[in-house]
Amino acid sequence: MTDKNRVYIFDTTLRDGEQSPGATMSHAEKLEIAQMLDDMGVDIIEAGFPIASEGDFAAVSEIARQAQNSVICGLARAQLPDIDRCWEAVKHARRPRIHTFIGTSPLHRAIPNLDMDQMAERIEQTVTHARNLCDNVQWSPMDATRTEHDYLCRVVEIAIRCGATTINIPDTVGYTAPRESADLIRMLLERVPGADNIIFATHCHNDLGMATANALAAVEAGARQIECTINGLGERAGNTALEEVVMALKVRHDIMPFDTGIDTTKIMGISRRVAQVSGFPVQFNKAIVGKNAFLHESGIHQDGVLKNVETFEIMRPEDIGLTAANIAMGKHSGRAALRSKLAELGFDVGDNQLKDVFVRFKALADRKKEIFDEDLIALMQDSAANTGDDHLQVKHLRVVCGGGEPALASLSMAVDGEEKTVEMHGDGPVDAAFNCVNALFPHKAVLQLYQVHAVTEGTDAQATVSVRLEEDGRIATGQAADTDTILASVKAYAGALNRLIVRRAMTGPDADAKQISMYSH
Ligand code: KIV
Numbered sequence: 234m235t236d237k238n239r240v241y242i243f244d245t246t247l248r249d250g251e252q253s254p255g256a257t258m259s260h261a262e263k264l265e266i267a268q269m270l271d272d273m274g275v276d277i278i279e280a281g282f283p284i285a286s287e288g289d290f291a292a293v294s295e296i297a298r299q300a301q302n303s304v305i306c307g308l309a310r311a312q313l314p315d316i317d318r319c320w321e322a323v324k325h326a327r328r329p330r331i332h333t334f335i336g337t338s339p340l341h342r343a344i345p346n347l348d349m350d351q352m353a354e355r356i357e358q359t360v361t362h363a364r365n366l367c368d369n370v371q372w373s374p375m376d377a378t379r380t381e382h383d384y385l386c387r388v389v390e391i392a393i394r395c396g397a398t399t400i401n402i403p404d405t406v407g408y409t410a411p412r413e414s415a416d417l418i419r420m421l422l423e424r425v426p427g428a429d430n431i432i433f434a435t436h437c438h439n440d441l442g443m444a445t446a447n448a449l450a451a452v453e454a455g456a457r458q459i460e461c462t463i464n465g466l467g468e469r470a471g472n473t474a475l476e477e478v479v480m481a482l483k484v485r486h487d488i489m490p491f492d493t494g495i496d497t498t499k500i501m502g503i504s505r506r507v508a509q510v511s512g513f514p515v516q517f518n519k520a521i522v523g524k525n526a527f528l529h530e531s532g533i534h535q536d537g538v539l540k541n542v543e544t545f546e547i548m549r550p551e552d553i554g555l556t557a558a559n560i561a562m563g564k565h566s567g568r569a570a571l572r573s574k575l576a577e578l579g580f581d582v583g584d585n586q587l588k589d590v591f592v593r594f595k596a597l598a599d600r601k602k603e604i605f606d607e608d609l610i611a612l613m614q615d616s617a618a619n620t621g622d623d624h625l626q627v628k629h630l631r632v633v634c635g636g637g638e639p640a641l642a643s644l645s646m647a648v649d650g651e652e653k654t655v656e657m658h659g660d661g662p663v664d665a666a667f668n669c670v671n672a673l674f675p676h677k678a679v680l681q682l683y684q685v686h687a688v689t690e691g692t693d694a695q696a697t698v699s700v701r702l703e704e705d706g707r708i709a710t711g712q713a714a715d716t717d718t719i720l721a722s723v724k725a726y727a728g729a730l731n732r733l734i735v736r737r738a739m740t741g742p743d744a745d746a747k748q749i750s751m752y753s754h
């Protein structure tokens with residue numbers, strides 16, 4: 234490997250990904266994801282937008298303190314107070330970076346009402362200020378792919394002259410296509426003085442489904458940093474997916490001889506965790522990390538794979554940390570076996586947690602003959618999402634439905650320690666059960682999403698249920714898993730309400746309502 238073929242992976246799951254409506258993560262979840270990104274070899278972690286809220290500031294500061302290897306970056310608009318606040322947060326890192334940006338296309342220049350010269354002056358002032366604070370500065374001309382080429386060259390040159398060490402070229406609205414993405418990087422490398430001494434980054438959104446292709450095309454043209462998110466999380470159609478670009482570079486190294494520092498065996502673990510904490514499940518046929526990505530359903534495929542796996546498989550499941558689908562455990566399995574299986578699946582559990590998980594595992598094994606890896610993952614995610622300290626705790630649920638009558642649910646739930654029971658009718662079992670929750674804990678949150686997935690095959694499979702609620706601009710998600718779909722639904726609903734209750738009271742690190750807009754420059 235020569236250094237000129239090293240591609241830096243810049244993960245923005247915690248900033249651009251978290252900006253996706255509904256994907257808000259708690260403070261503790263952000264720290265956990267950052268730790269996983271650091272462990273898997275991500276070069277730069279964009280940990281948040283420090284001036285956006287107290288919560289973002291606290292998360293970026295703490296991630297900066299905790300990171301061992303990755304550069305920790307914060308986002309700042311082209312305003313001096315933003316940049317100062319960003320520096321205050323990232324300065325604790327072993328390797329801090331300030332990322333400052335301004336929209337340079339005609340449409341974006343109109344927002345702060347700056348003409349070309351005024352904007353150039355603002356860029357000069359803000360990049361110089363950032364560089365005086367930190368020797369690692371990234372600058373982005375937002376909506377670069379719709380910016381006039383001459384003006385783009387002019388402002389990139391200014392940013393380099395003022396000390397930017399990385400220039401990111403965002404395709405903010407997912408408008409570009411691979412050839413154009415490559416041409417733009419080539420043009421900048423050819424025309425801008427000083428371009429040879431800095432790193433060009435590519436930041437693609439997926440509105441036309443071309444984010445991965447556009448990022449790879451930019452790399453082939455000379456970009457050496459890819460900005461991406463786990464599972465492609467992000468606003469609208471999301472960002473370039475980390476797992477896609479990293480695996481594309483690995484599998485097609487023959488035609489794209491570029492290297493990253495990512496330990497690809499950690500991909501599946503972080504993908505599952507991000508799906509869980511963001512409340513955005515991964516689509517089944519998603520490249521690399523989708524449930525079906527390594528499944529071979531049709532007879533012809535199965536026959537071919539059995540004879541030679543390379544017939545239909547271009548990468549091995551183990552490469553992304555997927556252990557072969559197998560029956561993991563049964564009701565006679567002991568604690569030590571459970572601990573070692575969980576470790577194999579990427580869950581490092583302490584003694585106390587093991588005790589709790591073992592009880593849940595035994596209860597599941599009583600109801601379900603075969604426990605698969607996926608069952609254990611769902612169980613771990615459920616126990617992380619629904620703890621004994623919650624305000625609302627579902628105790629007992631009974632539902633009667635069918636026979637042409639409205640469904641009737643009876644629910645016992647502890648509300649701040651006091652157990653109450655209620656019976657309610659509804660339009661089907663889920664509606665009746667949710668009506669019980671609403672009767673025991675009245676609220677004005679609106680249900681934005683209710684989603685059920687079967688964890689494994691078979692009618693005794695566990696269901697994982699995701700619920701997303703919105704109240705006064707605050708969004709909270711809840712998730713739960715159970716072989717009883719209605720019970721999982723109620724637990725997920727109560728889980729989302731629990732998170733909303735916490736957020737209502739919050740002014741500190743988890744206060745997630747962003748106070749400012751990215752576009753007010
Ligand atoms: O998409 C975009 O333009 C961004 C910038 C802030 C880099 O996310």
Ligand code: ZN
Nearest residue numbers: 249403405436
């Ligand atoms: Zn973006």
